[in-house]
Amino acid sequence: MNRKLRMGMIGGGKDAFIGAIHRLASNMDGLIELAAGALSINPDIARESGEMLFLPKDRSYLTYDELIKKESELPADKRIDFVTIVTPNFAHFAPAMMALEHGFHVVIEKPIAFTLAEAKLLKAKVEETGLILCLTHTYSGYPMVKQAKAMVSEGVLGKIRKVWVEYPQGWLSKLSEREGNAQAAWRTDPTKSGKSGCMGDIGTHAAHLAEYITGLQITQMCAALNILVDGRALDDDGNVLLKFSNGAAGVLMASQVAAGEENALRIRVYGEKGGVEWAQHEPNTLLVKWLDQPTQILRAGSNYPWLSSFTKNSCRTPGGHPEGYLEAFANIYRNFAQTLGAKIDGTTPSKEALDFPSVEDGIRGMAFIDNVVASSQSDKKWFDHIVE
Known part of the structure; x- marks a missing residue:
C-alpha cells in the first residue's frame, strides 16, 4: 500500500468513550485515516463531532445509510475502504450489513450483533462478498x-x-x-x-x-x-x-x-x-x-x-515501558489494516497480520x-x- 486506508466511523461522537479509543488505536501506526463519519443519531452532535475532528462538511453525515450510500458513489480513489461501527449493541447489525452490501470492509465493536441470527446473516454476507470483518475483542x-x-x-x-x-x-x-x-x-x-x-x-x-x-x-x-x-x-x-x-x-x-x-x-x-x-x-x-x-x-x-x-x-x-489497553487495541487495528492492505494489493498477508478476531469469533x-x-x-x- 502506498497510501493510508480511509475509515468511515459510525457512532463515536464527541461524548462517546469508545469512539475516541477507536480513533486513537486506528491512528497509532499511521496506516489509517478518518475520512468520513456519521458520528451520532443526534444531528447536532453529529455535526459538532465532525467539526471537532476536522472532517470535510460533505463527508460528515447525519445517518449511517447516508454515509454508506454517498461514499459508495465516490470514485475509488476517494471513497472509504472500511467502516468502523461503535454504536450500542442494538445498532450493530444494520450498518454492518449495509456496509458489506455496498462493498465496504467492516470493523465492529463486540458483540457483533443483537442476536445470534443476525450474526449468522453477517457471516453469510462476509462469505458471499469475500470482504473482511474484524471484531474488536481488545484483550487478544x-x-x-x-x-x-x-x-x-x-x-x-x-x-x-x-x-x-x-x-x-x-x-x-x-x-x-x-x-x-x-x-x-x-x-x-x-x-x-x-x-x-x-x-x-x-x-x-x-x-x-x-x-x-x-x-x-x-x-x-x-x-x-x-x-x-x-x-x-x-x-x-x-x-x-x-x-x-x-x-x-x-x-x-x-x-x-x-x-x-x-x-x-x-x-x-x-x-x-x-x-x-x-x-x-x-x-x-x-x-x-x-x-x-x-x-x-x-x-x-x-x-x-x-x-x-x-x-x-x-x-x-523496549522492556520496562508499559503497554496497555490502547496499544492492544492498536495491534488489532494494525493487523486488520495490514491484512486489508495486502488484499487490496493482491499479496499475501503474514500469519501475524491475520491474527485478529473475525466474524467466527462474533458468532x-x-x-x-x-x-x-x-x-x-x-x-x-x-x-x-x-x-x-
Missing part, C-alpha cells in the same frame, strides 16, 4: 496474551486441563442507570443491550480470551446469572462452569457489582506440565508456573529468544450469550454450548 491484542497462546499451541504446558477466567468490575454497584449515566443506561436496557447484561458485556470477553489462549472451544456450560442490584432489568453478575473440547474443565466469573474493582480481567490456564497466568492490571507480565521448577516471569519488550513471533510483533516499546460470542442465559434458566446441570 496484548503481547503476553499472544505469548500464552503460543506456549499452549506449542505444547509447552502439555494437555490443557483447567481454565480459570474472571472479569470483575464495580461500576454498576449502584443503580447508575437511573442517575444520568448514559453508558449504564443502555448497557442495562434489554432493548438496547440484548438478553444479557454483565455476561453479554464482559462475560463474552472472558469467554473469548479463554478460547483464544487455549485454542479450545467451550462445549458445555452450567451457568447461574444474578441480578444483585434491586430494580435492574438484566444480570449484573454471573458464574459459569465450563467444559472444553479436549475435556478440560473451566470456571468463568463476571461481575459488574464487585465494588471497588476496575477492569480486573485475569486468566489462568493449567496443563499437565505447568500453567500460565495473565492479568490486565499488569499486562506486560506473564507468569509461567511449572510442576517441577520455580515460577518464571516473562516480560513484554524483552528480547527473549523464546518469545513467539506473534508476541514480538505486538510489542511496541461464538453471540452463541455464548444465548447459551449462558438458557443454561441459567434451565433445570439441567449441563447445557450444550450450541453454535450452529
